[in-house]
Amino acid sequence: MKKTILIYGLSLAVLVFLLEYFEYRYFVHELSTEVFVFLIALIFTGLGLWVGKKLTNQTKIESPPFEQNEKAIRYLKISERELEVLELVAQGLSNKQISDKLFVSVNTTKTHLSHLYEKLDVKRRTQAVEKAKSLKLIE
Amino acid sequence: MKKTILIYGLSLAVLVFLLEYFEYRYFVHELSTEVFVFLIALIFTGLGLWVGKKLTNQTKIESPPFEQNEKAIRYLKISERELEVLELVAQGLSNKQISDKLFVSVNTTKTHLSHLYEKLDVKRRTQAVEKAKSLKLIE
DNA sequence: TTCAAAATCATACTTTCGGGTGATTCCTGA
DNA sequence: TCAGGAATCACCCGAAAGTATGATTTTGAA
Numbered sequence: 195m196k197k198t199i200l201i202y203g204l205s206l207a208v209l210v211f212l213l214e215y216f217e218y219r220y221f222v223h224e225l226s227t228e229v230f231v232f233l234i235a236l237i238f239t240g241l242g243l244w245v246g247k248k249l250t251n252q253t254k255i256e257s258p259p260f261e262q263n264e265k266a267i268r269y270l271k272i273s274e275r276e277l278e279v280l281e282l283v284a285q286g287l288s289n290k291q292i293s294d295k296l297f298v299s300v301n302t303t304k305t306h307l308s309h310l311y312e313k314l315d316v317k318r319r320t321q322a323v324e325k326a327k328s329l330k331l332i333e
Numbered sequence: 334m335k336k337t338i339l340i341y342g343l344s345l346a347v348l349v350f351l352l353e354y355f356e357y358r359y360f361v362h363e364l365s366t367e368v369f370v371f372l373i374a375l376i377f378t379g380l381g382l383w384v385g386k387k388l389t390n391q392t393k394i395e396s397p398p399f400e401q402n403e404k405a406i407r408y409l410k411i412s413e414r415e416l417e418v419l420e421l422v423a424q425g426l427s428n429k430q431i432s433d434k435l436f437v438s439v440n441t442t443k444t445h446l447s448h449l450y451e452k453l454d455v456k457r458r459t460q461a462v463e464k465a466k467s468l469k470l471i472e
Numbered sequence: 473t474t475c476a477a478a479a480t481c482a483t484a485c486t487t488t489c490g491g492g493t494g495a496t497t498c499c500t501g502a
Numbered sequence: 503t504c505a506g507g508a509a510t511c512a513c514c515c516g517a518a519a520g521t522a523t524g525a526t527t528t529t530g531a532a
Contacts, residue, residue: 271507273507273508273509274508275508275509275510298509298510298511299511299512301513302509302510306509309508318518
């Protein structure tokens with residue numbers, strides 16, 4: 195951002211400097227003035243476009259990255275382990291597969307899920323995933 | 334987009350026209366040429382920014398709205414009815430609820446789902462939703 | 473018109489989920 | 503030290519989901 199503005203300022207300065215340096219009056223008068231104005235306009239339209247692109251690109255890069263809603267997680271009192279289970283559920287794993295990944299029994303996974311459903315106020319895993327994503331608890 | 338370009342072109346034309354009209358040579362020579370060039374640069378930088386904003390705004394408005402991947406749907410030979418079921422599954426509905434919404438029996442819903450799982454190459458509804466979303470079959 | 477795909481439904485069976493209850497261990501903050 | 507939350511596990515039961523197979527009807531394209 196700062197760099198962009200700097201480059202823009204420098205371009206302006208360089209242009210003015212070059213005009214001075216080459217005694218542009220003589221040079222310019224060999225071209226038609228319309229052409230000269232047109233060139234300046236073109237160059238600075240380009241610069242404007244470039245600057246605009248730089249500026250908007252930054253906002254684009256800032257928004258997409260996932261930002262977990264930790265306040266909601268705290269508010270809903272969802273524990274670490276429950277969140278882990280939730281993420282695996284969202285990946286489409288079965289309770290058995292989740293249990294194997296976390297090195298616990300299926301019963302444990304089911305207990306975590308029960309608590310999750312209660313906290314999220316849902317009845318099924320698909321709803322839990324849906325809600326968790328809308329609340330940005332998971333990606 | 335077309336309008337934006339049109340306005341840009343018109344601005345250029347108007348500028349040139351005005352220069353002619355006011356016999357700009359005399360006018361301009363009363364200002365220093367640096368100032369004149371600077372003004373032109375400023376105006377067209379602004380125009381460039383404006384055009385850039387218009388153009389990127391369009392891409393911003395066009396990208397967020399969901400764009401269904403119809404090629405994938407055709408490629409996977411997923412039928413209309415199957416897609417409907419898929420959407421309802423993604424909303425966290427049970428087979429019973431889906432059946433009621435579509436006025437068919439649970440058996441029918443299950444049949445559609447079986448076909449879907451085969452086409453999407455998954456085993457469970459949560460996986461189907463996951464995959465369908467990543468393929469942009471559904472929102 | 474004919475053929476294939478799509479949509480519908482059924483029956484039967486297996487697996488997975490989810491609910492309920494209760495127990496143990498560990499850790500932390502009052 | 504004591505209460506409470508978190509994590510762990512078990513057992514049972516019923517509901518939901520998924521698999522397999524087969525059948526009928528509708529529909530659209532060749």
